[in-house]
Amino acid sequence: MKSILTSIITVATLISCAQIQSDKIKIPVGSAQGAVANEAVATFAEGCFWHTEIVFQSLVGVRDAVSGYAGGTAKDPDYEMVSTGQTGHAESVQVLYDPSKISYETLVKAFFASQDPTTMNRQGNDVGTEYRSIAFYNNDNEKKVIEAEIKRLTDAKVYQDKIVTQVVPFTKFYPAEAYHQEYVSLNPGNSYVQNVSIPDYLHFKATFKEGNFKQ
Numbered sequence: 001m002k003s004i005l006t007s008i009i010t011v012a013t014l015i016s017c018a019q020i021q022s023d024k025i026k027i028p029v030g031s032a033q034g035a036v037a038n039e040a041v042a043t044f045a046e047g048c049f050w051h052t053e054i055v056f057q058s059l060v061g062v063r064d065a066v067s068g069y070a071g072g073t074a075k076d077p078d079y080e081m082v083s084t085g086q087t088g089h090a091e092s093v094q095v096l097y098d099p100s101k102i103s104y105e106t107l108v109k110a111f112f113a114s115q116d117p118t119t120m121n122r123q124g125n126d127v128g129t130e131y132r133s134i135a136f137y138n139n140d141n142e143k144k145v146i147e148a149e150i151k152r153l154t155d156a157k158v159y160q161d162k163i164v165t166q167v168v169p170f171t172k173f174y175p176a177e178a179y180h181q182e183y184v185s186l187n188p189g190n191s192y193v194q195n196v197s198i199p200d201y202l203h204f205k206a207t208f209k210e211g212n213f214k215q
């Protein structure tokens with residue numbers, strides 16, 4: 001969430017309608033209760049986790065998306081530590097989902113569709129290694145799914161530049177502080193939420209055709 005003021009100035013004139021209507025937008029929230037017996041977990045990093053959280057929670061079959069830190073070596077990191085860029089961790093989410101309602105393939109497609117995977121160590125005006133794009137995999141099949149989607153996007157020339165998303169094995173996830181969880185829903189008046197998080201989310205919903213969105 002660095003360079004918040006710059007972000008606001010850059011996009012404010014383009015999203016005034018979305019900003020005005022932000023209080024009427026239904027923000028998807030997760031549930032800490034009701035885990036199903038065969039619930040699966042997927043982990044992704046794509047910039048600010050406030051944005052990533054609501055992207056995945058908007059999809060049918062996803063029970064919750066927990067904001068946190070992954071991809072680094074520091075133990076028990078907190079937001080201040082990760083923000084220094086010295087921990088190796090990236091702002092990430094753990095997606096808790098029901099494989100009978102949504103496939104891992106769809107989650108991977110949503111991951112790429114809700115970010116710019118061609119920008120190294122940044123998303124928009126959020127710059128630093130903690131904002132890099134990472135698709136973590138738990139097994140060889142998940143790795144193949146991620147690599148197949150990268151190939152599909154590359155072959156289709158969806159992006160002008162090369163996809164720089166890291167594809168790495170999952171090791172450890174550290175949940176972020178409580179105030180980061182469901183941040184968009186709990187802080188709708190926050191300037192970053194109004195000017196960046198919500199417009200990005202609305203763009204994802206409007207363009208992600210493979211998604212089955214919650215009502």
